[in-house]
Amino acid sequence: MAERNTDRIRYRYGICLNDNCEKCKSKEVQEIPARKEFVCPECGKPLRECPPPKKGGNTKLIGIIVGVVILLAIIGCIIAFSGGSEEKPVPAPVPEVKENTDSIKAAQEAAEQQRIKDSLDAVAAAEAAKKQEAEKKTEPAPATQKPAKSASGSKNLGYATFKGSWPNDVNGRMVFTSSHVIDSKDPKKRVAEAGDYVIGEWADGHLVQGIWYGSDNQVKGSVIIGR
Numbered sequence: 256m257a258e259r260n261t262d263r264i265r266y267r268y269g270i271c272l273n274d275n276c277e278k279c280k281s282k283e284v285q286e287i288p289a290r291k292e293f294v295c296p297e298c299g300k301p302l303r304e305c306p307p308p309k310k311g312g313n314t315k316l317i318g319i320i321v322g323v324v325i326l327l328a329i330i331g332c333i334i335a336f337s338g339g340s341e342e343k344p345v346p347a348p349v350p351e352v353k354e355n356t357d358s359i360k361a362a363q364e365a366a367e368q369q370r371i372k373d374s375l376d377a378v379a380a381a382e383a384a385k386k387q388e389a390e391k392k393t394e395p396a397p398a399t400q401k402p403a404k405s406a407s408g409s410k411n412l413g414y415a416t417f418k419g420s421w422p423n424d425v426n427g428r429m430v431f432t433s434s435h436v437i438d439s440k441d442p443k444k445r446v447a448e449a450g451d452y453v454i455g456e457w458a459d460g461h462l463v464q465g466i467w468y469g470s471d472n473q474v475k476g477s478v479i480i481g482r
């Protein structure tokens with residue numbers, strides 16, 4: 256243990272145990288060079304070896320001071336560096352960072368709760384909307400269904416089925432189910448075959464103008480009768 260330090264190899268420390276010696280009375284720790292005999296320089300009696308208290312304390316203290324200085328220097332360097340470039344995190348205000356993360360956590364939790372609340376609200380709103388829609392559907396439906404039949408449904412004419420708002424539609428479709436005159440007002444009295452269809456404008460149940468297609472979707476001609 257004593258050989259670990261070079262100082263302790265060069266010097267040995269001891270207390271004189273001679274009651275008649277001044278050095279003994281003062282309990283002075285004496286520093287004896289290692290090469291010299293380990294005896295009291297005052298009385299010449301052997302010394303009791305002891306750890307170097309003062310010097311050891313000093314070196315200890317110096318060590319602590321040096322350590323603190325180095326630590327401060329390191330912290331100073333870190334602060335200086337982090338001050339120079341803001342990308343580096345500041346290590347000194349650790350509790351502040353913790354507070355920040357805490358507040359972030361709290362904010363995240365609040366946001367999560369808000370999100371849950373919002374989604375619940377959205378679900379409630381959606382359900383309410385569904386209910387309203389269902390009410391709308393169930394209540395005015397029977398009232399609107401009757402005009403819907405003549406408005407934009409289909410009308411069976413026996414020889415053909417009209418798809419659109421019979422009897423007036425600017426874009427209706429007449430699908431012939433059997434051979435029949437396209438329109439009684441047609442001066443040419445053109446006859447459509449089963450499967451033929453006419454897309455065009457109807458007024459008062461009569462074709463004004465339209466395109467006549469065959470069942471193969473090929474145009475058979477344009478029919479212009481007028482009002």
Ligand SMILES: [Zn+2]
Pocket residue numbers: 271272273276277278279295296297298299300
């Ligand atoms: Zn002595």
